[in-house]
Amino acid sequence: MFHQMRRLVAVAALAVIPAAGLSAQQNATVTGRVSTNGAPLGGAQVGIVELGVGSVTDAQGRFTFTVDPARAGGKQVTVLARTIGYRPVKHIITLTAGRIEQNFSLEKDVLNLEAVVTTGVSDATSQKKTTFSVAAVDNAQIKEAPASSPLGALSGRVAGASVTAVNGEPGSAPRIRLRGPTSLTGSQDPLIIVDGTISRISLADINAQDIERIEVIKGAAASSLYGSDAANGVVQIFTKRGANLAAGSTQITVRNEFGSNDLRKSIPNNFSHPYKVTANGDFLRDGNGNRVQEDDRISDNSYRETFDQLGEVFRSGQFMTNYISVGQRNANSNFNASFENSKDQGIANILSGYNRQNFRLNLDMELHPKLDFQTGAFYGQSKADQADDSSGDAWFGLRFLEPNINLNGTNPDGTEYLAAIRQSPASGNVSNPLYRWNTIKNSADRARFTGLIKVRYRPTNWLTAEANSNFDRGSRTFRSFVPLGYIGSTGTVSKGSISNNETLTRAYNLGGTLTATKSTSWFTNTTKLAWVYEDQMNTQTSVAATALTVPRVTEFSAASRDPENPVIPGSFSQPIRNQNFFAITTFDIKDKYIIDGLIRQDQSSLFGNDQRSKTFKRLSGAWRVSEDITLPGVDEFKLRASYGEAGLRPVFDAQYEQFAIQGGSPVKITLGNPNLRPAFSREIEGGFNLNFLKNFSFEYSYSSKITDDQILNVPVSSATGFRNQWINAGSLEGKTHEVLLGAVLASKKDFLWRVNVAGDRTRQKVRSLAVPPFLVGPVANTTIFRLAPGQPFGIVYGSSWVQSASQLESMVAAKRLSGTAADYVLNEEGYYVSKTAWRTINERPIKFLDADGNSLRQIADVNPDFNLNFNTQLNWKKFAVTAVVNWVQGGQIYNYTRQWPFFDQRDPAFDQRGKPEVEKKPTTYYATFYNNFDANSYFVEDGSYVRLRELAVNYEIPSAITKRFGMSDGRTARLGVVGRNLFTSTKYSGYDPDVSGGGSNPFAYRVDYFTYPIFKTFTFMLELGL
Secondary structure (H helix, E strand, O other): HHHHHHHHHHHHHHHHHHHHHHHHHHHHEEEEEEEEEEEEEEOOOEEOOOOOOOOOOOOOOOOEEOOOOOOOOOEEEEEEEEEOOOOEEEEEEOOOOOOEEEOEEEOOOOOOOOOOEEEOOOOOOEEEHHOOOOEEEEEHOOOOOOOHHHHHHHHHOOOOOEEOOOOOOOOOEEEHHHHOOOOOOOOOOOOOEEEEEEEHHHHHHHHOOHHHEEEEOOHHHHHHHHHHHHHOOOEEEOOOOOOOOOOOOOEEEEEEEEEEEEOOOOOOOOOOOOOOOOOOOEOOOOOOEEEEEOOOOOEEEOOOOOOHHHHHHHEEEEEEEEEEEEEOOOOOOOEEEEEOOOOOOOOOOOOOOOEEEEEEEEEEEEOOOEEEEEEEEEEEEEEOOOOOOOOOOOHHOOOOOOOOOOOOEEEOOOOOOOOOOOOOOOOOOOOOOHHHHHHHHEEEEEEEEEEEEEEEEEEEEEEEEEEEEEEEEEHHHHHEOOOOOOOOOOEEEHHHHEEEEEEEEEEEEEEEEEEEEEEOOOEEEEEEEEEEEEEEEEEEEEEEOOOOOOOOOOOOOHHHHOOOOOOEEEEEEEEEEEEEEEEEEEEEEEEOOEEEEEEEEEEEEEOOOOEEEEEEEEEEEEEEEHOOOOOEEEEEEEEEEEEEEEEEEEOOHHOOOOEEOOOEEEEEEOOOOOOOEEEEEEEEEEEEEEEEOOEEEEEEEEEEEEOOOOOOEEEEEHHHHEEEEEEOOEEEEEEEEEEEEEEEEEEEEEEEEEEEEOOOOOEEEEEEEOOOOOEEEEEEEEOOOEEEOEOOOOEEEEEEEEOOOOHHHHHOOOOOOOOHHHHHEEEEOOOOEEOOOOOOOOOOOOOOOOOOOOOOOEEEEOOOOEEEEEEEEEEEEEEEEEEEEEEEEOOOOEEHHHHHHHHOOHHHHHOOOOOOHHHHEEEEHHHHHHHEEEEEEEEEEEEEEEEEEEEEEEEOOHHHHHHHHHOOOOEEEEEEEEEEEEEEEEOOOOOOOOOOOOOOOOOOOOEEEEOOOOOOEEEEEEEEEE
């Protein structure tokens, strides 16, 4: 029995030996180690691109993958090793049966010259081979001082990207414009894509700490791939997925910030008055209770008592974020999960501000060597007690306060904060912000869910098929409650009101692509065919009660049943469908010449019924000169040029007839337009990329774009029975120069210093209009921006005052002024006045009139001369310092926040205390500048500023200390301080020069209009890597 068993074992062994030999012949096993400066590099991707095989290094930098003999066969192939932040390395190997050892040593790519981008191109492409400018911002640039929203992370880091806060309201998202404008009256917002989801909702509730990288393309020359929705450019955001971790590793990050917000700058008030007082200092009043003015009407009397009103209205508010992220990578899967809790109290007293919670989970799986699966989900919720319901009433009333008012007084009904604060004869514009915020309850609750599923199948090594489904749902509930008995500034008692407004946006996009990549000995071609379907539904439901019957009850059951104060309902729904097709092909010839072309057709329900489709094209190319010609000191030199077309879709209701209900009957308002087309933008972009001396990079881009078929709402003939109609009626032209300089000033073992400088200059003008010139503005009362053919876009029209001898002489010659020029004198403030009225109660500035008697003329241009941004990163041993500085030179702001208070003499200009008696001016002199609230040059100010936008100083605690707290090897801890908007140098008199009145285009319509002030933030940070 024993001998029989031994013979069976021997036979089995003989059978196994050739089988093992056969297995070795069937597979080539590529293995090795990836390192940097001798240290292992985990998370690096190593593979053979043309065969579609590879693996990821583990924490020791080791990798292994196999190639079956059908694809090996002794051929020579290129093995590529790459990872984010390092320069990729290629080695040529011969695939033979058995084990093949190949090691890689990667150098740091401090300037991100080797970054791979996917936005606007046919497939993942190295920056060295793009045919147009693509900006990329990675997590390393964001994480030290994370912005409150993703768009804020782009400020100062992307040439040609202008980011403005619009206002400082906690929870509000910044606005962004890429290069010059594309729309005369519409939005300048770029198309936003988050993990493949086309976003139609504000990014205010998305956490910037989840971002892996952001890619930006700025105009039609690059964004043609995205068609009728992309003339404003595209911002594509990729969130963390754990894909960059070492195989078999887990990374846990816990980050906490805690600090405070503070008002950056106060606006001074007028602490003087022109009224008569009694012997004990009380105001002298007439029979109607009005204060009696001094005979000279000069405001040079001090108030008997003053209060620190700004100190009461503003306070130091809490700022806090708690963030945890868990990422893991295994052999065939990776994931990242995160949670963030954020609290931003802002700077407005009493209000609690903005609170946000975010959850995110991303998961990638390789189900089969040829089949990949991706999924992700995001849920965010936020609550905010807003300072106002977007009307700015509290900030408006604040500017009319007289300094002798005690805001903390008590009202007759026992409520806190004095309400009836108007002092006759002042207007009723004044109000106590503290009383408003304590009594009126405004709240905004938002919730958002985003989900995605993507499947990628590779039937062959040259063909890839993808299918995706993305879903986005966001809701916002705004509720406002004014109680019965609310007291106005004049003492009147309100009937109260209550309103609810609920908006819901639901959108999903489906897509399918086929990508083929074929290589020959001298070129590689990548061709992609794609289909994209978008479905969006916007709904809104509102109800408002204009009078209440029960105090302190916040439900609609307390609403009045009085027919004169009805409950007003409202609702709308907007279904939107888009179907798009495109084909793109790219030829990479000998790694030197790149040619790219695409065609896309969009079909949209937003286009007029007779114009349901639109076609867009792109043709671009690049020449890597340094691959053909050896240039001393030059590492890479690329010339590029691109022509592309993209569009802007009309708003939902632009193509339809619109009616209003007045007196129970429909009234015609807007005439429909079945021929309404999307705006059509054509852009030529040219430029070059130069990398030199190993440590420097320079990029220059020039853009010239024309956007025709501007979508405007214009008056129509009364014969139609309608008042206006949306038509394609104009053309806008813009030219932009952009530069981006990167430099590694030092790179040693314990010392790294990197600097980036991004600058741009844009000039824009209205090319043509199919309607007469007209005035527009961001909100009511601000229609001061003139649109006219041949004129720059962003100019302010208004009145001006005679300040030069030539102006004076022209008015005298045209008989617009009596007498001769000698009858007028230039006063102490630089304005010509009548010599006989000078230094009397009758002194007034003179409004300039042209020969025809017209006073309106260009008084301002909001466009900056240039924008220049500096960001730097300095690492020394365990210290890390990052900073971002913004410089905006030129461009003017119209300051309505200063003009309106002139009506009640509340500006410091009225204060004549401290002036020589002979130079004091009466209040009527300054009141002339109020000009019936019409725009005039007195309130035009220089908008230039230099701002320290971000500053972070961090220190990594030595492991010898962290071990005392139970942290093992490989775990890290960092302490730091973070500042945002810490310092601003400007001559602008308002709270902040980075201001806008809102509306669809805050960049072209720069007005200061009673908004929540932008504030500075200082925090302490603790981060643990577990």
